[in-house]
Amino acid sequence: MPEKIRFTVNGDVVEMAVEHHQRLLDVLREDLALTGAKEGCGGGECGACTVLMDNEPVNACLVLAVEADGREIITIEGLARENCLDPLQEAFIEHAALQCGFCTPGMILSAKALLLRNPNPTEAEVKEALSGNLCRCTGYKSIVDAVLAAAEKQS
Amino acid sequence: MRMVRFIREGGKAMYLPDFNYYCPHSVQEACAILADLGAGAKVLAGGTDLLIKMKHELVVPKALVSLKNIRSLADIGYVEGKGLILGARCTHNDLVNSTLLHQRYLSVAEAAHQMANNQIRNIGTVGGNLVNAVPSADLPPILIALGAQVTLVGPGGERTLPLEQFFTGPGQTVIAHDEILTEVVIPDQSTTGSTYIKFGLRRSGALAVVGVAAAVTVVERVIREARIVLGAVAPTPIRAREAEERLVGNAVSTELLEEAGIRAATACKPISDIRASAEYRRDLVRVLTKRSLRRAIEQGHV
Numbered sequence: 001m002p003e004k005i006r007f008t009v010n011g012d013v014v015e016m017a018v019e020h021h022q023r024l025l026d027v028l029r030e031d032l033a034l035t036g037a038k039e040g041c042g043g044g045e046c047g048a049c050t051v052l053m054d055n056e057p058v059n060a061c062l063v064l065a066v067e068a069d070g071r072e073i074i075t076i077e078g079l080a081r082e083n084c085l086d087p088l089q090e091a092f093i094e095h096a097a098l099q100c101g102f103c104t105p106g107m108i109l110s111a112k113a114l115l116l117r118n119p120n121p122t123e124a125e126v127k128e129a130l131s132g133n134l135c136r137c138t139g140y141k142s143i144v145d146a147v148l149a150a151a152e153k154q155s
Numbered sequence: 156m157r158m159v160r161f162i163r164e165g166g167k168a169m170y171l172p173d174f175n176y177y178c179p180h181s182v183q184e185a186c187a188i189l190a191d192l193g194a195g196a197k198v199l200a201g202g203t204d205l206l207i208k209m210k211h212e213l214v215v216p217k218a219l220v221s222l223k224n225i226r227s228l229a230d231i232g233y234v235e236g237k238g239l240i241l242g243a244r245c246t247h248n249d250l251v252n253s254t255l256l257h258q259r260y261l262s263v264a265e266a267a268h269q270m271a272n273n274q275i276r277n278i279g280t281v282g283g284n285l286v287n288a289v290p291s292a293d294l295p296p297i298l299i300a301l302g303a304q305v306t307l308v309g310p311g312g313e314r315t316l317p318l319e320q321f322f323t324g325p326g327q328t329v330i331a332h333d334e335i336l337t338e339v340v341i342p343d344q345s346t347t348g349s350t351y352i353k354f355g356l357r358r359s360g361a362l363a364v365v366g367v368a369a370a371v372t373v374v375e376r377v378i379r380e381a382r383i384v385l386g387a388v389a390p391t392p393i394r395a396r397e398a399e400e401r402l403v404g405n406a407v408s409t410e411l412l413e414e415a416g417i418r419a420a421t422a423c424k425p426i427s428d429i430r431a432s433a434e435y436r437r438d439l440v441r442v443l444t445k446r447s448l449r450r451a452i453e454q455g456h457v
Contacts, residue, residue, distance in 0.1 A: 003176060020176040020219075021169055023206070042170070043207050044275050045360060056248070056277045062203050063278065066176055067223055110273065131359030132272025 005069040009034070010078025018065040025049045025060035027068075028075060036076035036105040040134075047133030050106035051075045057106075057113045057132070076105035079112065088112055091150035092143070099137035106133045111147040119155055123148060171209050175218040182228070182308050182335055185220050190310045190333040192218050198335060199223075200244055203271075203279040204287050228282075228337060231255055238342040243282025243335070247294075251276065260341060262456045266297040266351040266368070272360045282336045285321065288328045289362075291387035295322070296368035297351040299384045299392055301341050309334040322391035346370045346380065348451035352443045353386075356430060363387045364431045367419075367443040369451045371402075378402045378452075383415070383444055388423035388436050395419035398444060412448050416441035 002017035009032060018027055028034045028051065040048030042061045049060040052074040079086035088108050091097070098104045107130060114121055114129035121129070126147045127140075135143065179185040189196050195217035199205060208214040222228055228244035231253050239259055241250065250256055250267035257264060270276060270284065270293045284294045285305065295318065303318045310333055318339065321328050330336060349370035355361030366386035372379040381402040383395040398418035405411050425436035450457060 001175075019173065021171040021173045023170060026170060042210065044203055044271070047272070047274060050274055053277070057274050058277050059203075059274045062201075062206050062275075064176075064199070064202060064206070064219075066178075067199075067202065067221060069223075113273075128359075129273060132274045 003066050005066060007068050007070060008072040010074055020064070020066055022065045023061055024051070024053075024063040024065050024068050024073070027065040028060060028073070034075045034077050038102055038105065040102070045134070046103070047106040047110065048103055050109045050133060052109055052113055055113060055116055057110045059132075074109070074112075076108060079108065086112070087150045087154050088115070088147065091146040091153065095142045095146035095149060097139060097142040097146035099139055103133055103135045103137075107135065107143055111150070114147070115151055115154065120151055121148075126151075171206065172212065172215055174209075174216050176221065177218060178221040178224045180224045182225060182337055183310075185222065185225065185335055186308060186310045186333055188218075188220050189335070192220075194332050196220055196332075198286075200280040200283040200286075201246065201278040202283075203275050204283060204289075222282075222335070233259075236343070238340045241281050241339040241341070243280060243285075243337050243339065245281050247271075247276035247279050247281070247284070248273070250281065260301060260349065260456045262297055262349040262351055262368075262370075262451075263294075263301070263341070265457065266293050266353075269293050269351070269353045269355075269363075275360075281339060285318070285339070286328060286330060286336055288322050288324070288326050288391070290325050290390060290392070291363040291366065292392075293351065293353060293363060293366060293386070295392040296366050296384040296386040297349065297370075298339060298341070299394070300349055300351075300368040300370035300382045301346070302344060302370075302382070304340045304342065305336055306338045306340070307331075307334045308337050313337075315340075319392075319394065324390045345372050346456075347373050348453075348455045348457070350447050350450045350454070350457050352447045352450070354439055354443060362430065365425075365436050365439040365443055367440065367447045369444070369447040371448065371451045373407065373452050376407050378405055378407060378411075381415075381448070383419055383448070385419060385423050385440055385444075388425040388440055390424075393423065395422050395440075395444065397422050402448070407452055412445045413441075415448060416445040419444040 038048040040046035197216040199219040247267040351368040353366040398415040420441035425433040
C-alpha cells in the first residue's frame with residue numbers, strides 16, 4: 001500500500017505517494033529524477049548516496065522514504081542557485097578535486113553540512129567530516145584542499 | 156554474504172522486500188501493535204542496521220513499527236535524584252553534541268563519536284545500538300561502566316534493569332518482541348573518572364577490534380571503586396571483575412594498573428576473525444585496560 005508523504009526537496013514542498021519498501025535514495029533517483037546521489041555500497045559505508053536531512057548528512061540508502069516525511073532534504077542538485085554554483089562546487093572545480101566524480105555529490109554535501117555548522121574548520125575537522133565518504137580515485141588531498149579553500153572564500 | 160535480491164514489481168525496482176509500516180504516536184500504542192502482530196514485526200528506530208539486514212534478507216519483517224513520531228524518546232535530560240536520561244531514539248550525534256553529557260560524562264559523548272561515521276551517527280540511535288547487541292558495539296562498555304540502567308516498556312507495563320544484565324549473546328538480549336527500550340539512565344554517582352578506548356583498524360567506519368571502558372572513584376590517589384568493561388572479546392560486553400578487585404583499596408601505581416591489565420586479559424574470551432586473532436585481542440585488552448584506567452584516573456570523565 002502506498003503511503004502519502006510530504007517533505008521538502010531542495011526547497012520545494014513535495015507531496016507524493018511512496019511504497020513502504022522504497023528507500024529515500026530510490027525515491028530521489030527514480031521518482032524525482034535527482035540522480036546526483038549515487039548508490040555505491042548500499043550499506044552506509046561509502047557515502048556516495050549522502051544527502052542532507054535537516055542540514056545533516058545521512059546515507060539515503062539507509063533511510064526509508066516514509067521516514068523522510070516532514071523532513072527537509074537537500075541533494076547536490078539543490079546547491080547551485082540561479083546558474084551560480086555553490087562556493088564548494090567552485091572550489092572542487094578549481095582544485096580538480098574529482099576524477100571519476102562518483103563520490104563528488106556526497107563529498108560536497110558532507111562538506112556543506114560541516115561549513116553550515118562550522119564555517120572555519122581546521123584541516124583535521126574537514127578530514128573527520130569527510131571520513132564517511134570514500135573516494136576510490138584516491139583524490140583526498142585535493143578534496144580537503146577544496147573544502148578549506150571554500151571555507152576561506154566564504155569567510 | 157548472500158546475494159542481494161533485486162526484483163521488479165510493476166515496473167518499479169525493489170531493493171527491500173515489502174512490509175507493512177506503522178508509525179504510532181505513543182510507546183503504548185507501539186507496544187500494542189507489536190503484541191498484536193507477533194514476531195513478524197520489528198521496531199524501526201534509525202534503521203542503519205535493520206535496513207542492511209533486510210536488504211540481505213537476514214531479517215524479513217512482515218511489518219515495521221517506526222518510533223519516528225514518538226518525540227519523547229528523543230530527549231536527553233537530567234532528573235534530580237534519578238540521573239541523566241538518554242532517550243532511546245537519540246542519535247549518536249545527539250550524544251556527541253549534548254551539553255549535558257559534556258558537563259557530566261564527556262566519556263559517553265566521546266564513545267558515541269567513535270561509532271561508524273558521521274552519516275550513520277546522524278541516524279543510528281542509542282536504543283538501536285543496544286538492542287542490536289553486537290558484541291563490538293561502542294556504547295555498551297562505557298554505559299555499563301557508569302552503571303547505566305535501561306527501561307523496557309511492554310503491553311503489560313515497564314521494567315528497569317542494569318544494562319549489564321541486558322545482553323545474553325551476540326544479537327541476543329532479554330527484550331521481548333513486544334517490548335521497546337525507551338530510555339537509558341546514568342544514575343548519579345561518586346565516580347571521579349571514566350573513559351572508553353576503542354581500537355579499530357581505521358579511524359572511521361570500523362568496528363572495534365577491542366573496546367575497553369573504565370570508570371573509577373579515586374580519593375587521594377587511592378582507588379575506592381573501579382568498573383572495567385570489555386567489548387568485542389566475548390559474546391556480550393563483560394565486566395573484568397578480577398581486575399576491578401585487584402584495584403580497589405590500593406594506591407595508584409604503574410605496576411597496579413599493569414596487573415589489572417593482565418587480569419582483564421586473562422578473564423576475556425576473544426575469538427579470531429577477519430579483524431584480529433584471539434591472541435592479539437587478548438594482549439590489546441591488557442594494554443587498553445591499563446590505558447583506560449590511567450586516563451580515567453588522571454583526566455576524569457573524558
